[in-house]
Amino acid sequence: MKITFKLFASLQDYLPAEAKRTNALSLEVADATTVAQIVERFALPQKLVHLVLIDGTFVPFAERAGRTLREGETLAIWPPVAGG
Amino acid sequence: MGWTRKILRVDLSKGTCKSEPLNMEWAQQYLGQRGLATKYFVEEVDPKVDPLAPGNKLIMATGPLTGTMASTGGRYSVITKGPLTGAIACSNSGGYFGAELKFAGWDMVIFEGKSPKPVYLSIQDDVVELRDASHLWGKTTWDTEEIIKSSHHDPQVRVASIGRAGENQVLYACVVNDLHRAAGRSGVGAVMGSKNLKAVAIRGTVGVSGIRDFKAFMTATTAAKKVLADNAVTGQGLPKFGTQVLMNVINEMGALPTHNAKDVQFEGARKISGEAMHEKRLSDGKANLITNAACFGCTIACGRISQVDKNHWSVVNSPKYWGATGGLEYEAAWSLGAADGVDDLDALTVANMICNEDGFDPITFGATVGAVMEMYSMGVLTKEQIGIESPFGSAQALLEIAHMTAEGRGFGKEMALGSARLTAKYGHPELSMSVKGQEFPAYDPRGIQGMGLTYATSNRGACHLRSYTVASEVLGIPVKTDPLVTEGKPALVMAFQDATAAFDSSGTCIFTTFAWSLGDLAPQIDAACDGGWSVERLAELGERIWNMERLFNNAAGFTAKDDDLPARLKTEPAKTGPAKGLVSGIDKMVPEYYQLRGWNKAGEPDKETLARLGL
Numbered sequence: 204m205k206i207t208f209k210l211f212a213s214l215q216d217y218l219p220a221e222a223k224r225t226n227a228l229s230l231e232v233a234d235a236t237t238v239a240q241i242v243e244r245f246a247l248p249q250k251l252v253h254l255v256l257i258d259g260t261f262v263p264f265a266e267r268a269g270r271t272l273r274e275g276e277t278l279a280i281w282p283p284v285a286g287g
Numbered sequence: 288m289g290w291t292r293k294i295l296r297v298d299l300s301k302g303t304c305k306s307e308p309l310n311m312e313w314a315q316q317y318l319g320q321r322g323l324a325t326k327y328f329v330e331e332v333d334p335k336v337d338p339l340a341p342g343n344k345l346i347m348a349t350g351p352l353t354g355t356m357a358s359t360g361g362r363y364s365v366i367t368k369g370p371l372t373g374a375i376a377c378s379n380s381g382g383y384f385g386a387e388l389k390f391a392g393w394d395m396v397i398f399e400g401k402s403p404k405p406v407y408l409s410i411q412d413d414v415v416e417l418r419d420a421s422h423l424w425g426k427t428t429w430d431t432e433e434i435i436k437s438s439h440h441d442p443q444v445r446v447a448s449i450g451r452a453g454e455n456q457v458l459y460a461c462v463v464n465d466l467h468r469a470a471g472r473s474g475v476g477a478v479m480g481s482k483n484l485k486a487v488a489i490r491g492t493v494g495v496s497g498i499r500d501f502k503a504f505m506t507a508t509t510a511a512k513k514v515l516a517d518n519a520v521t522g523q524g525l526p527k528f529g530t531q532v533l534m535n536v537i538n539e540m541g542a543l544p545t546h547n548a549k550d551v552q553f554e555g556a557r558k559i560s561g562e563a564m565h566e567k568r569l570s571d572g573k574a575n576l577i578t579n580a581a582c583f584g585c586t587i588a589c590g591r592i593s594q595v596d597k598n599h600w601s602v603v604n605s606p607k608y609w610g611a612t613g614g615l616e617y618e619a620a621w622s623l624g625a626a627d628g629v630d631d632l633d634a635l636t637v638a639n640m641i642c643n644e645d646g647f648d649p650i651t652f653g654a655t656v657g658a659v660m661e662m663y664s665m666g667v668l669t670k671e672q673i674g675i676e677s678p679f680g681s682a683q684a685l686l687e688i689a690h691m692t693a694e695g696r697g698f699g700k701e702m703a704l705g706s707a708r709l710t711a712k713y714g715h716p717e718l719s720m721s722v723k724g725q726e727f728p729a730y731d732p733r734g735i736q737g738m739g740l741t742y743a744t745s746n747r748g749a750c751h752l753r754s755y756t757v758a759s760e761v762l763g764i765p766v767k768t769d770p771l772v773t774e775g776k777p778a779l780v781m782a783f784q785d786a787t788a789a790f791d792s793s794g795t796c797i798f799t800t801f802a803w804s805l806g807d808l809a810p811q812i813d814a815a816c817d818g819g820w821s822v823e824r825l826a827e828l829g830e831r832i833w834n835m836e837r838l839f840n841n842a843a844g845f846t847a848k849d850d851d852l853p854a855r856l857k858t859e860p861a862k863t864g865p866a867k868g869l870v871s872g873i874d875k876m877v878p879e880y881y882q883l884r885g886w887n888k889a890g891e892p893d894k895e896t897l898a899r900l901g902l
Contacts, residue, residue, distance in 0.1 A: 211535050211562060212528050226535065226562060250519070254762065259540040259865040261767065279539050283519035285762050285801045286533030286617040287755055 541864015
């Protein structure tokens with residue numbers, strides 16, 4: 204199935220070059236793939252996997268190992284950031 | 288003592304400048320900057336005063352940590368009655384001006400009356416005088432600063448000034464210092480303009496002395512700096528991406544007010560984001576962002592210094608915009624961008640430069656342009672009235688309207704009113720996205736419910752910096768809460784409001800609170816100041832300040848009816864994103880908030896609350 208995978212701020216360095224101007228990558232993943240598995244696939248440092256949203260909704264740390272992705276969903280991840 | 292114990296009172300009508308001792312009893316109750324200056328203000332000014340009349344006063348105030356070794360200790364605030372709102376106004380700025388005022392030996396400057404002719408105040412330590420500013424009137428803030436430094440033969444003079452917007456009494460004019468830092472909201476610059484006060488120029492060589500316990504102060508400030516450095520947000524995230532990193536976050540979660548808050552997501556958000564500012568442009572191969580920058584004493588350095596493509600259509604014939612200068616922060620990028628549907632990063636950067644150059648608040652300006660664009664799309668306003676075709680998304684319209692507002696010509700004179708008065712004039716007050724006359728910033732209350740209560744109850748009109756619950760609802764600081772629910776938000780908002788008032792009275796920056804709590808601030812103040820400053824005392828101080836501001840607003844004529852949001856946010860559900868189908872639950876939150884505050888149903892503090900706080 205296809206999902207959209209987005210990495211922002213300093214995590215965008217983990218995207219392939221062609222995806223850096225959009226921060227987004229269309230990704231083919233197996234059914235029942237979890238958030239944690241995608242984090243592992245892209246070798247994202249755990250301490251930088253801070254804000255995790257699926258279709259804009261926050262996924263708490265404790266649920267990331269069990270939260271499976273569904274067709275068409277967008278997974279977006281940020282390191283610790285803030286603004287104001 | 289962190290205080291110099293000395294204030295400067297300038298009577299512009301009489302042309303006199305007098306030194307007075309700081310009221311130390313009040314300093315113990317209100318600390319400094321926002322709290323202490325507001326205490327002076329409410330004691331001296333009739334709440335019913337016309338904000339632009341000579342009877343209004345304007346105070347520039349430092350905090351006890353301003354100019355010290357404390358990280359971010361460069362802040363000052365401008366306190367007055369705001370012309371945009373008619374409410375108490377307190378606009379906070381960084382840069383180097385505040386520290387220089389302290390170095391000259393002053394805790395605050397109180398301006399009263401109105402000068403018969405344009406003047407500027409020159410402060411060189413104890414040598415203080417009002418000087419003729421006829422040659423500066425009509426100049427931009429950039430030119431004013433350059434001319435003053437040149438005439439003083441001293442490039443280290445620090446200048447805070449108004450541009451043409453302040454002179455023309457644009458109701459959201461700023462006071463700009465150090466070229467691109469600003470006391471930005473509520474129109475404090477228009478009050479300066481109404482007094483014929485063009486600028487304040489300071490050179491301070493006295494320095495800051497009298498720290499209560501110097502060794503303890505060094506220990507406390509060093510420890511607090513380590514907290515900032517070790518924190519991933521203040522140590523890494525903010526320096527690299529600035530506040531603009533939020534553009535994609537808030538858009539993804541469907542809380543980015545777009546097209547005058549008709550939508551909550553902007554398809555062009557990524558193009559105007561912090562990430563985009565880092566990228567090399569396709570046009571000239573250079574990035575918008577040149578470097579980050581720090582205000583006085585700051586160890587975070589979130590500021591943006593940007594440069595646009597010299598061949599961009601907006602500046603190709605305007606070399607003055609070719610250099611590197613203050614770049615987009617998140618709120619300005621939102622207001623000039625998403626609120627208006629404009630996704631041209633360089634155009635937004637130039638619009639922001641114009642706001643700095645002539646001194647007007649990009650939040651209110653951009654939000655007002657959004658309202659104008661909506662009225663244009665409805666046929667309420669025409670090209671002939673505005674002077675340019677103005678559909679959502681038009682960068683050309685945004686910049687032309689910015690120039691007109693800066694120069695006070697054509698439709699710019701109407702833009703000077705802000706969105707509440709402008710939309711009312713054309714029969715559509717419901718299109719103003721404002722509370723108490725001030726436009727709300729970059730977080731949609733349908734997608735971040737706590738921010739709705741923040742806007743509705745802010746004492747200076749809609750504002751994110753009075754209780755930034757985004758920290759909790761979005762970023763998980765100090766704990767993650769659900770942005771889509773109203774439960775628990777009244778208590779959260781109140782806690783943020785009180786803590787923020789304490790930080791705003793200290794001389795430090797509110798951005799430290801992404802890493803610091805009052806527990807990090809208290810030891811620094813306690814080491815600097817007499818009186819024994821604990822976390823509990825600072826929290827109570829914040830609550831006292833909040834209630835003092837509220838009392839002023841109530842006396843000025845505000846009531847519970849003013850603690851509300853634009854109807855759009857309560858009746859038009861979010862169309863997309865996680866908040867799809869939701870409206871703001873403001874009506875559920877306000878009564879609980881009043882109860883927690885110890886206020887009656889009319890939004891007035893109870894006698895018990897006032898007695899407890901010593902008000």
